Amino acid sequence: MIIGGIQKNSLIDFPAKISCVIFTAGCNFDCPYCHNPELVDPPFTTINPEEIFAFLNKRKSLLDGVVITGGEPTLQKNLFDFCTQIKSMGFPIKLDTNGSHPDTVQNLIKNHLIDYIAMDVKTIPEKYIPLLAKNTKAETIRESILIIINSGIPHEFRTTCLKPFIDNDIIYEISRIIKGADLYVLQKGNLENTILHPEFFQNREWQVNATEMENFQKTASVFIKNTIIR
Ligand code: SF4
DSSP, X not given: OOEEEEEEEESSSSTTSOEEEEEEOOOXXXXXXXXXXXXXXXXXXXXXXXXXXXXXXXXTTTOSEEEEESSOGGGOTTHHHHHHHHHHTTOOEEEEEOSSOHHHHHHHHHTTOOSEEEEEOOSOGGGHHHHTBSSOOHHHHHHHHHHHHTSOSOEXXXXXXXXXXXXXXXXXXXXXXXXXXXXXXXXXOOOOSOOSOGGGGTTSOOXXXXXXXXXXXXXXXXXXSSEEEO
16 A cells, blocks of 8 residues: 555544545546645655554544545555455545546445445546546446445545536536436535646636536436535
C-alpha cells in the first residue's frame, strides 16, 4: 500500500459515522479539476501502513469507520489485505473509487470487506478519453456501476458538475445508466485551491450556476429519487 496521507477525523466522509480518511497515492486518471494533485503523480510523501494500524488501534473507541480514498485505492496491490486487517480491528470501511477496476471492487464486496462504496461518474463513460483519462474503457466504467448497484451494500454515485464534462443531456444519460442507485450526489464544482490542470480551464466556460444545478437535479430525479446537490 502506498499511503499518501490521513485525515484523523471526519464527520462528513462516511454517512452517519465519525471516520478517519486514508488517502492512497497514485491515480490512473487525469481529471483537470482534481484537487489532490499531490496524490496523482509521483514522487509521493508516504506513510507506513503500520503507522496507520497503530493509529487505528489507539482510536478504536473514538472512530466508527474508516474511509479509503485516493488517488485511486483500487490501484493498490495490497488493498485486499489492508481492508482485511482494518475489518479485523472492527471498523466498517467505506471505499471511494473512480470505477476503473471493477474486478477489485467485486472481490472486496464478495468478501464482505467494504460496507459503503462511493463511485465518481465523471461524465458519460464514452467521453472519459481524452477528457479525464488516457487509458480506460467505457465498458469498464459501466461494469463497475452495475457491480455497485447490484452489490446489496449502501452506495452512492457522485458527479462533479463542471463544463465541459457535464450538461443536462449528460446528466440525463448518467442518471439513466445509474438508475436504481441508492443515492446520486451532484457536487458543485469549483476551481479554488490547487487543481491538477488549471490551463485546461483557461478561455473556457466551466461554471455551472445554481439554476443549472437545480435543473440537473430535476433531470436526475426522474431516474434516482434520492438525488441531492452537495
Ligand atoms: S479526481 Fe481524478 S485524477 Fe484526481 S484522484 Fe480522483 S480520479 Fe484521480
